[in-house]
Amino acid sequence: MLILDCPYCGVRAEETELTPGGEAHLKRFGPGSDDDDFEAYMFARKNPKGVHFERWRHAYGCGKWFLAARCTATLEVFGTYPAQTAEPPADIVDKIRARRPDWTLT
Amino acid sequence: MKRYSVFAIAREAMNHHQGWERAWKSPVPKASYDAVIIGAGGHGLATAYYLGKNHGIRNVAIIEKGWLGGGNTGRNTTIIRSNYLQDPSAAIYEKARSLYETLSQELNYNIMFSPRGLLMLAQTHHEVRGYLRTVHANNLQGVVTEWITPERVKDLVPIINIDGPRYPILGALYQARGGTARHDAVAWGYARACSDMGMDIIQQCEVTGVRTENGQVTGVETTKGYIGTRKLGIVVAGHSGQVAEMAGFRLPVESLALQALVSEPIKPCMDVVVMANTVHGYMSQSDKGEMVIGGGTDGFNNYTQRGSFHHIEETLRALVETFPMISRLKMLRQWGGIVDMTGDRSPIISKTPLGNCFINCGWGTGGFKAIPGSGWAMADLMARGEPGPLAAEFDMWRFREGRFIDESVAAGVAH
Numbered sequence: 001m002l003i004l005d006c007p008y009c010g011v012r013a014e015e016t017e018l019t020p021g022g023e024a025h026l027k028r029f030g031p032g033s034d035d036d037d038f039e040a041y042m043f044a045r046k047n048p049k050g051v052h053f054e055r056w057r058h059a060y061g062c063g064k065w066f067l068a069a070r071c072t073a074t075l076e077v078f079g080t081y082p083a084q085t086a087e088p089p090a091d092i093v094d095k096i097r098a099r100r101p102d103w104t105l106t
Numbered sequence: 107m108k109r110y111s112v113f114a115i116a117r118e119a120m121n122h123h124q125g126w127e128r129a130w131k132s133p134v135p136k137a138s139y140d141a142v143i144i145g146a147g148g149h150g151l152a153t154a155y156y157l158g159k160n161h162g163i164r165n166v167a168i169i170e171k172g173w174l175g176g177g178n179t180g181r182n183t184t185i186i187r188s189n190y191l192q193d194p195s196a197a198i199y200e201k202a203r204s205l206y207e208t209l210s211q212e213l214n215y216n217i218m219f220s221p222r223g224l225l226m227l228a229q230t231h232h233e234v235r236g237y238l239r240t241v242h243a244n245n246l247q248g249v250v251t252e253w254i255t256p257e258r259v260k261d262l263v264p265i266i267n268i269d270g271p272r273y274p275i276l277g278a279l280y281q282a283r284g285g286t287a288r289h290d291a292v293a294w295g296y297a298r299a300c301s302d303m304g305m306d307i308i309q310q311c312e313v314t315g316v317r318t319e320n321g322q323v324t325g326v327e328t329t330k331g332y333i334g335t336r337k338l339g340i341v342v343a344g345h346s347g348q349v350a351e352m353a354g355f356r357l358p359v360e361s362l363a364l365q366a367l368v369s370e371p372i373k374p375c376m377d378v379v380v381m382a383n384t385v386h387g388y389m390s391q392s393d394k395g396e397m398v399i400g401g402g403t404d405g406f407n408n409y410t411q412r413g414s415f416h417h418i419e420e421t422l423r424a425l426v427e428t429f430p431m432i433s434r435l436k437m438l439r440q441w442g443g444i445v446d447m448t449g450d451r452s453p454i455i456s457k458t459p460l461g462n463c464f465i466n467c468g469w470g471t472g473g474f475k476a477i478p479g480s481g482w483a484m485a486d487l488m489a490r491g492e493p494g495p496l497a498a499e500f501d502m503w504r505f506r507e508g509r510f511i512d513e514s515v516a517a518g519v520a521h
Binding site: 039043044047048 | 348356361404405406407410414416449505506
């Protein structure tokens with residue numbers, strides 16, 4: 001069972017309390033962007049076997065959206081952080097590097 | 107290859123069963139092939155089989171990371187149906203279903219195809235309208251389905267509760283020639299036929315890279331060395347994204363866990379397949395007597411081949427309400443597989459940005475039923491380099507161009 005700490009209300013929530021929201025840190029491309037960017041934004045989600053950044057909502061709790069760093073190959077959770085960030089915070093990146101020395105942020 | 111027959115059983119019975127051959131060989135890979143297929147699951151093996159049978163391409167290797175049929179081919183709930191809404195889907199799934207009808211005879215291998223009939227229950231008025239639409243579409247497509255009343259549902263499935271308080275049965279979409287087959291046997295039967303045609307099935311051999319030259323594929327790096335090839339087919343379901351990345355392109359696919367479970371075996375009590383998409387569960391009874399149960403996928407990316415426990419509870423809760431008699435059944439086994447989901451919930455059978463490299467993926471939660479049709483279409487694509495009529499709409503550029511084959515609404519979620 002997946003357990004994530006909500007960075008807003010501090011509740012340690014298991015997954016029935018949470019709603020998954022897909023890839024985090026999406027760069028949005030709209031009118032005026034070229035076809036490749038728009039297609040990638042709409043459909044080509046990252047699908048790594050390993051470290052993945054995701055949006056989650058504490059749906060049956062405080063209701064807030066937050067972000068999580070997780071490994072899709074082992075279900076290990078590296079940490080959660082508020083959604084108001086454009087990229088993973090340094091402490092999360094450090095935690096991942098400590099556990100996955102070969103990993104690079106792309 | 108010695109044929110399996112009643113005479114072979116009699117002959118071997120006299121001979122202490124000493125004369126049975128291995129069903130397929132385990133060869134050492136050659137330096138190069140005319141075609142290499144990555145993935146010896148149902149779809150990969152069917153692709154190889156039809157490459158040989160329909161197109162005469164027999165210098166083929168099928169490379170498998172684990173063991174033959176050990177991925178989603180051996181993990182699904184074995185349901186076969188073709189009652190899809192959109193024309194391209196109905197065409198390829200009906201092709202598959204019709205090939206299943208005679209596959210045992212064709213492969214000389216009993217795949218235990220059992221066209222026992224399949225019901226998709228309508229439990230909301232929205233679903234009633236949706237399935238009526240599907241019935242009309244199917245009739246135009248030449249797929250035989252009908253709309254049946256709750257009383258007829260009760261006749262076909264005596265153990266069902268048609269007037270539950272929350273989700274009464276309002277009718278059902280019925281495909282009389284839908285049913286089940288033995289999933290492992292489909293892979294084994296194709297493997298035996300491929301091996302008999304001289305193809306090499308190479309198990310325990312993981313692809314680690316794709317070698318290219320001037321935008322054309324030239325071979326694959328594997329844990330058993332380099333294997334050259336003129337054509338490459340990627341048929342790896344949940345790991346399609348990984349292999350596509352090695353080949354230098356990205357797919358509109360996400361990998362999720364889908365799980366299934368079986369109960370303890372009980373006496374025969376249900377001789378059709380029942381799917382209930384509103385409450386999200388589906389059930390059939392295997393020949394061993396186990397109730398085979400499936401539900402929905404998890405909502406987050408996952409490669410672990412195990413799903414979230416609460417899905418089991420949700421699925422069983424829904425099914426207990428629909429089939430009250432199963433409430434005291436013990437569940438025996440539960441397992442998961444990694445399904446490759448596309449945005450429109452339809453598969454991808456396509457050329458790729460890499461020359462002579464082809465991909466067959468995105469079958470998501472509903473791949474088993476499609477195996478023969480998928481192999482047929484993929485073989486056609488690989489042999490001619492251009493998609494035939496079955497695969498024409500399923501290219502990977504349809505997302506960019508907005509030509510979705512939208513089965514996410516039509517098929518709901520369960521397959």
